[in-house]
Amino acid sequence: MKKILVDSEKCSGCRICESVCSYHKLGNKFNRKKAAIKIVVEGELGENNTPVICRHCKKAKCSEACPVEAFYQDEKTGALVIDQNKCIGCGLCAEACPFGAIYLHEELSIPLKCDLCGGEPLCVKYCVPTAITYEDEQRLGALRREKGVQ
């Protein structure tokens, strides 16, 4: 399975990922508050940017917390997604996620989370500094090791 890899050091905080994500999720509108990826900014001068996005955990806390079993795994991409018809919008999944990668917006009836855009994540496509990439899951950790070796 492929996963989205995050390199915070490369993230410059332009938030184009949030915008294209919302465009895809909402259909033809931009709204960063309705994106399934979020940039968290920290530091005295806002110098640290961290993209926060669903990790599609194998033993997912969100899915475990769901009282109506609305979560299922997409066969093609392996993404953990929410069945709109089953979801009751209680938000327990957002509370349970250890990474804070599920988001609520008052205008949306179900929580927002990454669905990997059917295998071609738009956030990755538009990330100019390549802070987020989409790679085989065995590459997790490898990038950090390679940096250490350098």
Added chain:
Amino acid sequence: MYGGYKRILKIDLTNETVKSELTDLLFARKFLGGNGFGVKLLYDTVTAETDPLGEDNALVIVVGPANGTIFPGAAITGIMTKSPLNGLFIDSYMGGHFGTELKSAGYDAVVITGKLKNPKFLVIENQSINFYDAEDLWGLETSKTQIKIKEKLRNPEFQVACIGPAGENLVKYASVICDTRAWGRGGIGAVFGAKNLKAIAVRGDGDIEIADPDGFLKFTTESLEIMKKHPALGKAIPSMGSTGSIDGNNSIGILGTRNWQRETFENAWKISGNAMLEQNLRIGHKACSSCIARSAIFWKARCGEYAGIVSRGPEYETLYAYGSILENDNPDSIIAADRLSDELGIDTMSTGVVIAWVMECFEKGILTAKDIDGLDVVFGNHKIILDMIRKIAKREGIGDILAEGVKVASERIGKGSNEFAIHVKGLELAGHTARGLKGMGLGYAVSSRGGSHQDTRPGAERSGKLDRAVIEGKPEHVIKNQRMTTIGDSLILCRRHAEPFFGEYLSEKYVELINLLTGFNLDLDELNMIADRIYTLERMFNCREGITRKDDILPPRFMKEPIPDGPSKGMFMRPEELDMMLDEYYSLRGWDIKTGIPPQEKLIELDLV
């Protein structure tokens, strides 16, 4: 709503009341957004009698049709006001993320008038507008102010634009800081201070819509690919921001040095982006909204008394203002001065030009050490820069006069010191020559803002695309270039993205982007007309304040003293050259040649009356 336009918000600070109205589409088609909205709303709100620091001056905050979208560089937010520095029209622009939040909250423009009874900060969150007490924030530096306000509001998503001590002390070139970005020019921070307005926090949840979403996405995606491959935008700027221009300008002898006594600086290489990179001073970079250039670089001072100080910047203009113009070759001191200026909320460009003027006054014996509070204000001495910045921001000692700007300070000190006060219409000059680039010289002279490098751009002449030594064709070039900057500021787009992609002038590509965003179906003729309408209205604003042809001049140094050495040796702006260019400029603009005032028939043609 069609074209993504939403509402115009009007806030009266005196009564703490708020009104909002839908943006009129005919108004939008006439003025486009950003710069256009700002000048029209300001022109109609203030009068010639308005005191810039009085209750009746207005702050107009604007975004444009491109804000909040993914078009690269669509990040800018503008603020217009009557400048306390020169009493004229000023528009200042900042990147960052403030504009996206403001537009998401549902506003195309915010007009703020009146004065708060005691210090407060304003919170705009969608349709709810609130005032919070800011007594405990008064006196605080800008980074702490932003952190405290986000804590108070319990939401880090807020973008907070605030002033520091300089704005509170009504320093005439105080800036407004948001994140690490600045609305730097013309003293907008002093207008905040005069209104007891410490900060504006904004956040929005709304959708941003465009007229033709599919066409826009296609256009943007293709533009993005072209921009990524551009040598400046795709490579040089992401690695060193605009700091590369130090080497570039110095190599052709047009780098303001020693208060523009010279335009070549032997030690320029020490403060260039390349040298700073070699010394490993770069510790990260940050982008504005939807930006691919990520030119905001965090530099860290490594040596001496400045070691450990981190600043977002300096960029080219600050390297000029605290570097070459002071003959200062110590990059660490510039990093520290840049950070201090942002924390105190003061414009680096104006401050640097003021300090350079003091240095020359000292050199010529016009000011003595006693007048300058015992500081050794000599060219090349970086040790006094931070002290001078603090004195100005706090209006201590000599700082009190200097806080009025170089024009007023030189008038008060007298003794011929106005001969080397480097300003146009009271606004201190940016780091681009008015002697070594003839078109840029004309651009400064006629600029609505005064000594700003954002009305006319130096690129075409500096790169050799146009012969920089001749005056032929320059008036036409300046007008076409100003049409581009005017529309760029109305959309609103970052120059660093727009110039490499669209070029120096308006073109069909601009028309296409605007039509995709707004659905207006403009053609290039109508777009040129919009640009002329906006720029002429800026001119009318200034004419209402008494500006005429006699004010469209350059500092005496640029019109009398040839560049003494270096590759541009001998170049200067002869008064008769400027006169010839002005004749042609006014005539092409349709303004009265004798006075430089737009006549009634031109105003009718532009639909301004």
